[in-house]
Amino acid sequence: MKDVKDFVLGLYSKDGSFSYSPANRISNLYSTCFGVMCLDLINGMDTFEDKDRVSNYIQSFQDERTGYFIDNTAIPQNNASHDQEYICLQLTDFAQLALSALGKNAKYEYAFLKKYKDEEYLRKWFYGLNWKDPWLVSNLVMFILNSMIYESETENKKYIDTIISLLNRSQDPGTGYWNLGNKVTLHNQMAGAYHFIFFYTYLKIEPNHIDRIIDSTLMVQNYDGLFNYEGGGGSCDDLDAVDLLCRAAFYSDHRKAEIRDSLGFAYQALLDNQNPDGGFCWAKRNKLKLGDFSHLLNIRMLEHKPDFLLNAASKAKKIGYNISNNQFHWRYSGLETMKLKNDDSDLFSTWFRLTGIAFIETTFGEAFKKSYEWKLRKKCGLGFYNK
Numbered sequence: 001m002k003d004v005k006d007f008v009l010g011l012y013s014k015d016g017s018f019s020y021s022p023a024n025r026i027s028n029l030y031s032t033c034f035g036v037m038c039l040d041l042i043n044g045m046d047t048f049e050d051k052d053r054v055s056n057y058i059q060s061f062q063d064e065r066t067g068y069f070i071d072n073t074a075i076p077q078n079n080a081s082h083d084q085e086y087i088c089l090q091l092t093d094f095a096q097l098a099l100s101a102l103g104k105n106a107k108y109e110y111a112f113l114k115k116y117k118d119e120e121y122l123r124k125w126f127y128g129l130n131w132k133d134p135w136l137v138s139n140l141v142m143f144i145l146n147s148m149i150y151e152s153e154t155e156n157k158k159y160i161d162t163i164i165s166l167l168n169r170s171q172d173p174g175t176g177y178w179n180l181g182n183k184v185t186l187h188n189q190m191a192g193a194y195h196f197i198f199f200y201t202y203l204k205i206e207p208n209h210i211d212r213i214i215d216s217t218l219m220v221q222n223y224d225g226l227f228n229y230e231g232g233g234g235s236c237d238d239l240d241a242v243d244l245l246c247r248a249a250f251y252s253d254h255r256k257a258e259i260r261d262s263l264g265f266a267y268q269a270l271l272d273n274q275n276p277d278g279g280f281c282w283a284k285r286n287k288l289k290l291g292d293f294s295h296l297l298n299i300r301m302l303e304h305k306p307d308f309l310l311n312a313a314s315k316a317k318k319i320g321y322n323i324s325n326n327q328f329h330w331r332y333s334g335l336e337t338m339k340l341k342n343d344d345s346d347l348f349s350t351w352f353r354l355t356g357i358a359f360i361e362t363t364f365g366e367a368f369k370k371s372y373e374w375k376l377r378k379k380c381g382l383g384f385y386n387k
Contacts, residue, residue: 002276002277002278003278004038004042004274004278004279004280004350004354004372005039005042005044005278006278007277007278007279007345007350008035008038008039008044008279008347008350009039010022011031011035011347012035012050013027014050014053015027015053015057016032016050016053016054016055016056016057016058017031017032017054017057018031018032018034018035018036018347019031019347020034020332020338020340020346020347020348021279021340021344021345021346021347022277022279022344022345023340023341023344023345023346024338024339024340024344024346026073026337026338028071028073028074028337029058029061029069029071029074029091029094029095030071030074030091030094030332030333030338030348031347031348032054032057032058032098033058033091033094033095033097033098034094034346034347034348034350034351035347036054036058036098036101036102037094037097037098037101037351037383038347038350038351038354040101040375040377041351041354041355041358041372041374041375041376041383042354042372042374042375043372043373043374043375045101045102045375051102051103054102055099055102055104058095058098058099058102058104059099059104059106059107061091061095062095062106062107062108063108064107064108065111066088066111066112067092067106067108067109067110067111067112067113068088068089068091068092068112069088069091069092069094069095069106070088070091071091073337074087074091074333074335074337074338075087075335076333076334076335077334077336080334081133081136081334082136082333082334082335086139086140086333087333087335088112089112089139089140089143089144089147090139090143090333092110092112092143092147093142093143093146093147093381093382096146096147096150096381097377097379097381097382097383100150100379100381101377106150109151110147110151112147113144113147113148113151113156116144116148116159117156117159119158119159119162122159122162122163122166123162123166126141126163126166126170127166127180129141131178131179131180131181131182131184132182132184133184133188134177134178134179134184134188134189134191134192134193135188135189135191135192137192138178138191138192138193138194138195138196139195141163141167141195141196142195142196142199144163145160145163145199146199146380146381148160148163149202149380150380160203164199164200164203164205167196168208171208171209172189172209173208173209173212174212175189175212175213175216176193176208176209176210176211176212176213176214176215176216177189177190177192177193177213177216178192178193178196183306184306185304185306185307185310186216186219186220186304186306186307187220187227187228187229187237187307187310189216190216190217190220190227190237190240190241190244191236191237191240193213193240193244194239194240194241194243194244197213197243197244197247198243198247198380198381198382198384199380201247201250201384201386202380202384202386206251207251210248210251210252210254211252211254211255213244213248214245214248214252214254214255214259215255217241217244217245217248218245218255218258218259218262219300219301219304219307220241220307221241221262221265221266222291222295223291223294223295224269224289224291225262225265225266225267225268225269226238226266226269226270227240227241227242227266228283228285228314229307229310229311229314229315230283230285230314230315230317230318231285231289231291231292231314231315231318232273232283232284232285232286232342233269233270233273233283233284233285234282234283235273235280235281235282235283235348235349235352235353236352238266238269238270238352238353238356239352239353239355239356239359241266242263242266242270242356242359242360243355243356243359245259245262245263246263246359246360246362246363249363249364250387260364260367263360263363263364264360264364264367264368266356266360267357267360267368270353270356270357270360271357272284273349273353274353275343275345277345278345279345279346279347279349279350280345280346280349280350280352280353280354281342281343281344281345281346281349282330282340282342282343282344282346282349283328283330283342283343284342284343285318285328285342286322286327286328286342286343287322288318288319288322292315292318292319293315293319295311295315296311296312296315296316297311297312298311327341328341328342328343329341329342330342332346332348351383354372355382355383357371358371358372358374358376358385359376359385361374362374362376362385362387363387
């Protein structure tokens with residue numbers, strides 16, 4: 001098994017960019033930010049000699065007029081759920097995370113934030129989001145909130161507080177998640193909650209309903225230890241759940257032994273998603289396993305019907321794919337230019353899966369041997385820890 005650092009550096013180009021994957025050699029702003037975040041997490045940035053070149057590459061994507069980071073290789077298809085504004089906000093968020101890891105900042109002001117610096121507008125915008133899909137729209141809240149913090153936490157405090165107040169008022173006390181009254185699977189709500197809870201840690205605010213978050217997240221775990229009902233996990237879904245369970249342990253002793261057992265189960269499954277090239281993949285779910293059949297109708301989910309139905313549909317889809325010999329593919333943010341087979345190594349999955357492993361090892365250090373001398377984020381954003 002090759003080392004992760006060798007995998008990441010093997011995708012680096014002297015123009016300051018990183019390619020996305022050995023199976024898809026596209027080099028763009030996304031892939032370069034993912035490469036930086038991987039190196040930073042495993043404490044490899046101090047010995048990386050091209051920090052200025054990479055910083056210049058990332059900064060070159062910022063639009064002076066709007067402040068957005070824009071990449072012309074990242075153009076969504078018509079009617080895509082991840083529209084162009086979503087992509088611009090997401091790229092901007094990743095760029096500010098990567099630049100902070102490189103000790104740099106954005107070159108231009110975030111003019112795109114101007115309309116959000118109005119408390120009434122923020123309220124209308126927040127409640128006008130499509131909360132039938134918390135996983136998707138929670139990203140938009142995260143992008144705006146994080147950009148407010150990076151631009152100026154002090155000057156934007158009023159708007160940051162407004163968003164936190166909106167989150168507090170709209171949290172579901174039954175699940176601990178955010179659905180704003182919509183019947184949504186716990187899996188989808190869990191992925192949405194992940195985008196919010198680390199802000200509470202960063203802002204030193206104790207989140208509400210933390211015990212319900214624990215109960216709901218434990219219920220989502222699949223038979224293989226991961227958190228996607230289709231089996232084999234998903235690098236996004238799995239980190240979402242791992243972060244919530246690790247972070248919940250900061251605030252509550254509720255079911256702490258079960259959390260430790262759950263994360264121990266997930267830990268080995270996360271490690272199993274590493275490939276011989278040293279990188280990690282989105283999911284290893286191509287082959288049918290006995291659990292796909294025995295878990296087809298999971299009785300423990302009966303109390304939450306949407307998840308019961310999603311679990312059954314996901315397992316049935318996997319069975320159908322295997323019968324028809326179809327390949328499993330995924331596309332980062334729905335982008336055709338970033339299409340891969342599920343089990344191909346890529347920089348995003350490597351960053352996210354390593355982050356999950358790092359969180360488990362750091363939170364329950366007495367039970368797990370350290371894989372690396374982790375450098376967990378001190379600045380706000382995805383991967384922020386700060387126990």
